Amino acid sequence: MPFHPESLVRELDEIAQRLRLDALEMIHRRKAGHPGGSLSASEIITALIFHQLRIDPKRPKWEERDRFILSKGHACSLLYAALARRGFFPREDLKSWGHLGSRLQGHPDRLKTPGVDMTTGMEGHGVAVGAGLCLAARLKGLNYHVYVLVGDGECQCGVLWEGALIASKYRLSELTVIVDYNHVQMSGPVHEILPLDPLVEKWKSFNFATIEIDGNDMRQVLDALDLAVEIRNKPTAIIAHTTKGEGVSFMENTHEWHGRPPNDEEFKQAAEELRRRIKRYEEGYVY
């Protein structure tokens, strides 16, 4: 497994903090969006878009690119912010998110947004769609890897486990599923709404290799993604424990901020907290 130098981890971690602020600005400006599950996924999405994926912003349809399906499409503010900073489209476009005629829809749209590999938003589809992409890669003789980021609430969808059965049947080692396990869904804590534990064992019993990590720890995310590529003969599920609303104190660990935008006062406070984080990187306090 390649060693990730401290400078890389630090650089990516800084991007992850900036994307949190980008995403929250977008949600505040549009007065709509999903803060909690976007903030929880920032390290994972950053690691994928800025490091792990073999992608080229100049060739968003490049046949040999790695594929990324944001199955938890409601975290798209963060994905859009990441794709813009990575150069898939101008950052200026982020301001148009959700406006009539914008290339940035309320949930990801593969036909409108460069860098979006599959239309998502209704929960549950990513694993099976990703499995299909892996099967196609084999037939086409391509060696791209497929990454699917799912929510924990999404793991309640039957079709997600149907997809897992297919990935298992065909031993799709080209498939890596990452579960953003922030333990909170739209109407409350996951363990109250519909318990998923033991979640790692569930994926194991579906014949996935499993890796359990702190999904808000950039080094752990990078290491897990590398390890997943090296695992042969079976797909991998990375169970990434995260904090819903990570980075904004009053948004953390509550369903209240699953799908509501901050008002001006709340945004001001949230932005201050996130800017403090970013500043620590800028001033070199984080090594």
Added chain:
Amino acid sequence: MRKVMSIRKAYGQTLADYGAENPDVVVVVADVTSSTQTGFFEKRFPERFFNVGIMEQALIDVSAGLALGGMIPFANTFAVLYLRAAEQVRTCIAYANVNVKMVGAYCGLSNFKDGPTHHVECDNALMRSMPNITVIEPADAVEVSKFIPKIAEYKGPIYLRLTRAEVPVLFDENYEPEIGRGIILRDGSDVALIASGVMVSRCMDAADELKDLGIDAYVVNMSTIKPLDKKLVWRLGEETGAIVTAEDHSIIGGLGGAVAEALGEGKPAVLERIGIRDTFTETSLSYEELLDRYGMSVNDIVEAAKRAVKRRG
């Protein structure tokens, strides 16, 4: 009596033959290999054949993934089970506009012996109301065979509705169907019978009986239900002023619904619809008997044509 041939067998055999020409074609089935006769394909191209078990939702999603990866998937399950996967179809096929061919087997009442759980009266209504989806229901074995390459080479999602029944052969090998075009099988002047699937041959029989009654009936094979060949509907409406639709599907939302919409918005004509009249059905020992029982007999078509002519005045 016309020779009868199995539509699903023609489908399965043609798909296998076409698979030899087009290496991008893959077949995905939800445990319906024998029902859809896709075993012909499996035998010749096992590496391009995927049986995903009884998982219709994943059938759709995995097919979407295969299409995103550049393949041309033919997804196969029973027509009624597309209802189970309706959201998958809408999000991952229709809205994402992904090039998947969805094959709905055992449509209408054609699985007569398994009863109403296995009948389906609303699949065309579901598929037709989704943007981007083309809906095709061939009338005989020749037509389905001729359609396979055209469907595979058409860029975009298609719902191909297939009956379980053996159906009288209407076309010869020179027939070339086109997506989006209705075909006049028999010229007339007094009334136009517009049908899809198994009901086309019943309309041909009805036209014979109507002739004896002094009514000259057009018979149209409207195998593409969406996009509907509105120009043809309007032309026949103008010419005859009396239209009868016939389908093994609910009169709501399918061919009859589509023709009613076209006539209402375009050039109105008297319309009578033959089909399942907003009711669930029953188990039967024979498909023909079941169609007759639920208002789709040759006599029902004849009576509808007479009513239409009378109403037109």
